[in-house]
Amino acid sequence: MDAQNVAQLQAFVQLCRAKPEVLHDPQLGFLRDWMESLGATIPPAPTSATPGTTQEGPTPTASASKPTPPPEPEPESSEEEESEESDLDIDMEGVIEEDTDPPPDMGDESIEVTEDMMDQSNDKRAEAQAAMNEGEKDKAIGLWTEAIRLNPLSAPLFARRASCFLRMNKP
Numbered sequence: 001m002d003a004q005n006v007a008q009l010q011a012f013v014q015l016c017r018a019k020p021e022v023l024h025d026p027q028l029g030f031l032r033d034w035m036e037s038l039g040a041t042i043p044p045a046p047t048s049a050t051p052g053t054t055q056e057g058p059t060p061t062a063s064a065s066k067p068t069p070p071p072e073p074e075p076e077s078s079e080e081e082e083s084e085e086s087d088l089d090i091d092m093e094g095v096i097e098e099d100t101d102p103p104p105d106m107g108d109e110s111i112e113v114t115e116d117m118m119d120q121s122n123d124k125r126a127e128a129q130a131a132m133n134e135g136e137k138d139k140a141i142g143l144w145t146e147a148i149r150l151n152p153l154s155a156p157l158f159a160r161r162a163s164c165f166l167r168m169n170k171p
Contacts (some may be wrong), residue, residue, distance in 0.1 A: 108152055
């Protein structure tokens, strides 16, 4: 945007702050709709269109010496929103239920993994994969966990165990 457009936009925002009723101009309906879609609250429109009222505001009259207080917001709207919300039925299909099992063993990162431990871990990994292929997910989880205890530095072991948990619909 060039500087002139930014200056015009700043002037318009200042006008809206000073006289928010300009947002109710039918030509600005697109702007009002956009602002509301972002969660903005537009002040209510002026309540009456009397002959002495223009878009710039009321014309000076004898009754203009008393300032009129701004209208109070209606508390009913929040109650209506609450009642609308309470009428909703939440579809729980596909929602994973809370897991009450203790968290799985993550192994000890501080141990030094030897070649023998890596070989044993690879054997457990192969057994776990075979159990997964046979559909024995609980057995596979146990074998993945044993492999992780032997080699807690292997990220693929954690990923495959996590994949197994997801297939079992566990969080």
